[in-house]
Amino acid sequence: MASFFPVERKTHPTTRSSYWQRQAGTVEVQAPLTEGSIDHSISWTSPFEHMGVDQKLGTASAMLQSGGFDAILMLFKEWLGNTPAAGAVNSAAEQVSSLEGRSGVTKLNSTQVFTGLPPAKLTVTAHFRALADARAEVHEPVDQLIKWALPQELAHDGVVGQAVKSGNVSLYPSRIPQIIGMTYAGMLLMPLVIEGAPYAITVPRERGGAMLNQSITLTLATLTSIDAADWANAMAGNRSS
Structure with a gap:
């Protein structure tokens, strides 16, 4: 009762x-x-989740993560041929390739805080x-x-x-x-x-x-x-x- x-x-x-x-x-x-x-x-919120590179440069970050820039840089390399500029493009392509499959999300920027x-x-x-x-x-x-x-x-x-x-x-x-x-x-x-x-x-x-x-x-x-x-x-x- x-x-x-x-x-x-x-x-x-x-x-x-x-x-x-x-x-x-x-x-x-x-x-x-x-x-x-x-x-x-x-109430818990994630106040830092929109502060990473993925959110600030959304389209560019998505292309880097998915390998979308590789094809563009390869076209530039073919167009430049054996010119000195082709070496710089080749170096950039290697740097861009290393970012494929990477993300800017971390435990820090996904941490929740108590708000009441x-x-x-x-x-x-x-x-x-x-x-x-x-x-x-x-x-x-x-x-x-x-x-x-x-x-x-x-x-x-x-x-x-x-x-x-x-x-x-x-x-x-x-x-x-x-x-x-x-x-x-x-x-x-x-x-x-x-x-x-x-x-x-x-x-x-x-x-x-x-x-x-x-x-x-x-x-x-x-x-x-x-x-x-x-x-x-x-x-x-x-x-x-």
Whole structure:
């Protein structure tokens, strides 16, 4: 069973470092999961791959590598005959022939460098089914997940409207969606945000309208990018800072 719960940021009284913990006295949503996965999109690029001779002199490099210049130089040599210039052409032909089958690609100019990674993505399907009380077992937990995914409050008026109505002005009058945490199979993942929570309305229902079952596929993401230490803490079920 997975557990989802709201979390809040705290400040350590001694070190003054911030950390996240579960909000005291709040509800949690529990559900079995299927089709769960965590995706890390780690960015590596090859910034030097277009700096070699093959890229700067593409056509000439291709002809040298494939031996295309040999035929041209041989024609020059035949045309010049036994003139002194023929010796220079012959020497050039030998140099060009030595480049056939060679390339400017090296391990250095093909080296990748790390350029960052976005927050980790989690996709899970949570299942709810009524055994005794459809409202308590299905409707209320699914409803709570949707509430956490949506903004906690959106102000009706802008800055000017606030000033006219109450005289109190806030540049950020609305409240963002709830930051949550999740435990599953010994893992503790927090802080997380809910990026997607599709809500099916055409599901089996009881006479009063409460859903009898619901499967909701949640798209979650870590609040920030994570490193190896964060991953180790999550797998060990430790509090993430």
